Amino acid sequence: LTKRNRDLWGLCPFHQEDSPSFKVNPQMQSWYCFGCERSGDVFTFVELIEKTDKRGALQMLAERAGVELKKLSPEQKERADVRKRVLDMLKLAAQYYEYVLWKMPAGEPGRRLLESRHVGEETARRFQLGYAPAGRGFAEYLRAKKRSLVDAQEAGLMRRDGTDFFAERLVVPIRDERGQVLAFTARTVRQDEQRKYINSPDVITGHQFGVTNAVAPSGTALTDEQVRLLKRVTDELLLVFDADRAGRDAARKAAVTAAQHGMRTRLATVPEGKDPDEFLRAGGAEALARWKELVDRAPSAIDAVIEWLAAGLNPSNPNQVEAVGGQIREYIRQFPPTLHETYAELAERKTGISRHLLLNDPEPAARVKPGTNGSGARAPRPAGKKMTPSRYLVQLLAVRPVALEQLRSRITADELDEDDRGIFVRMLGSYERGGAGGLEADLNGYPPEEQDLIRRAWAAPPPNVDDEVAVELAQRIRLEHMKGMHGGIIRELSEAERGRDTERVARLESQARELGRAITDMERRG
Template structure:
């Protein structure tokens, strides 16, 4: 990756006022100490995006993105750091040449194939939007409720009922016969000639996680039952059906902001959800969900909601998907659409707001299994009721957590009218369940509105109320950006200490003079990193450290944490600031250690390990003495 000298980065940053740069994109208005506007990274009606000119940082109180002007450019334009610096330099009129020589050079064959597919996608989109031959396709997508903006957003096109048109077009673009063969866009006849694979189909570009078209899926417009409803590109050098997820490129930034992935059955569900404000939807290619796709989701997100069709086939598919996702690192849940509707139908009949609300009614895999088992069961028939209880308890028996088990037992009792204590006793009779390890790397299945964020009392400055008396709306978002996990006393003290250290050299010097091991939580790691960073800088009492250089080195999530710390309203630092906060941190770490020892003692007693109990009791006594001395 291109490298830029630190002094050049400082020169560019000092030449640009972050408010002026962001003001090109966001309409900012002064409110208190900061400027506020509507966040460009998520949909909202009330401003929660703040810019602090004194500290030259931005921070959104809803989606929790934050950082310097370079971080803003990286996030908004999806650019790596050097290219973001270059863009800001161009804005400031500062010459900057990036040395791209060390960068990885893409395989020219792969690069050429991507160029051909982009040409094809643009051509098909043009045919759909601007030609008489594309009218049939345009009529279809408009009937399905797609807006012009959506058609452009997804690059949807049309392949007319003409097997020679695409060949003629690409030939005029100097695409060779061999390149056409490799593209997957053509089928070769016995005589070696090529004709278009896709005809009379609405075309959906299939994009990789970076938004680059690597293949196509075509939805036929014919009513002939012998013709496949959907036809995908074949496997090529750049397209693998089992690896790709539709709309992943658009879902990624939403998920980074805290939204869950929503897994839909088909492209139309994803697109309808997108139009309804749910932009983190993805779909697998056709009839299979692979382990590779799950690993991609695990790498990029934390939550996955399976949102398949509400009919019998969709619910059975949900069961198979949840079974496959057992053991996944994702927090997996499912949503049920009433009346057997698919998401697209639900949106058309009920509107975006109800769709967003429905997606909040998620079920854990076990709760979904209990729901699925109860469908069609006549609870007035004792035989059916007892059979249901047996099957439901077999599912609950797989759950290890005692509290979860008790909740599910209560649900079974309420659903069947059976006494809760009797259901509990019957569960206790079941043998211990041992989960079977997954052996297959690839598994398939056959297809057959939230409250506003609570900012709490942790010192962060909430966004100001709007000046518009008619704007009393709450941002509607199905997947609101998750706020950072609530901080305990330790996290709050560490965040305050970091804020002081970044803005007051004397506090940094005081903390560095008392070496210690820092906690491995987010703010503890950031303090350790700041101490390491500032050790190479000459700090003097009374100066303000250059935290901007430190900020630019951090990941997106850590930059947001730093921005949150810098947005705290704190009294000026004095000689007691560092010692008092360090005392709180030491005390809270001791308390956490004590809790850990208590847990170990409980386990030791449970298994009758007397030696471990004695050793831990001595440790507990010594820690209690330390804690008392810290008060």
């Protein structure tokens, strides 16, 4: 967080953004994001960040502050004790399975399976792989250690008859971010076993070949909790799923989940229908180099998904354009709203489908009243605009006319969102003519949707209404406008370079440098 005047500003942890819109007000002990519109206090923040409830947030904050909370009830204490016993049992089981795999004759089937998959002992030990033999070996081990078989049953490790739940399987511990064993998954070593209960070997193989910054989702989908944990160590994910339809569906969903937590995603597609495990093994001595080349070429996930959805598109076929455009539109809408415009622009460049079609639902056919020729104008659609910084500034100006003095030299109508420019100009004119009461005096002459917007702002004013917020909003809007202009120049520059138009390239490079310096200066001033 960076201090600006009385407040602190930073990038919002709850959505992806390039410019800080997350504001903390120390005096009010509150926070608000102008991008995703989430708000709250310190307890709400911890709940959202840690994905916990109020009690969990309170416990975390109390521990950090060294404050002891009220003691647990007998029922709560019993549940906590059971959890501790289960976790202790899981840790003990992991040690037992690993010992069997490497030190006992009964672990031979597991060792053969690892050998057939070319997984070395060093890599296997790094993951604490183990083997659960047939029979009641684990029960006998627990009796020798004077440990409760009931705890093993509650942990899901043993059946009631004392046989091992994972009998004749290679066992893989599943851990939390602290390395604590939470569960197991396992793969059968028997060819006649229908339930293979497989944990994909891709990650383990990756580590064996030197690709150590890899993790597996342990399931068919990347979850919010997993992304939250990954967010602690990186802002970018490289997704590697199988190249079949199920793998593509998983990649599409994972990209959305990651974006909702402010993470960027790229997508590596393993060629020739292989999975990462097969790809690395087939590479031989060049495996790591081939993998690096694959990673370096990986496009952004949204790029890849748009290509999938638009495969075979005939731009001259309106039915295809509408169908593909609808699929892309529905996919884009799953992402945070701040990304919609950017992704629609990308899709327009890649497919030729209008950005308007990708951002808006198709207009319904006009309904003709009986007895008319259907030539009447359609009534305006109700405003459903998201609360952008531009719209927030308009609402703030509606309830705080005195902020106009602070805004005159800091913002122009052209820098606002297109939908807000007209109302902004009209409001300025009203205040110029009639002072603070000018807006109310002129309101009946405004378009109906603008009247509705202003009256709603009067009835429910936006939070944090003061001159300082108005100035900060204006600065942010101007900065985003400048970045948009810079992006447009860069796109023109790419076209000029492809066309080998040296004069235009030189002119655009100069414009891009000048605007880039202005953006940097503005960001530095905060």
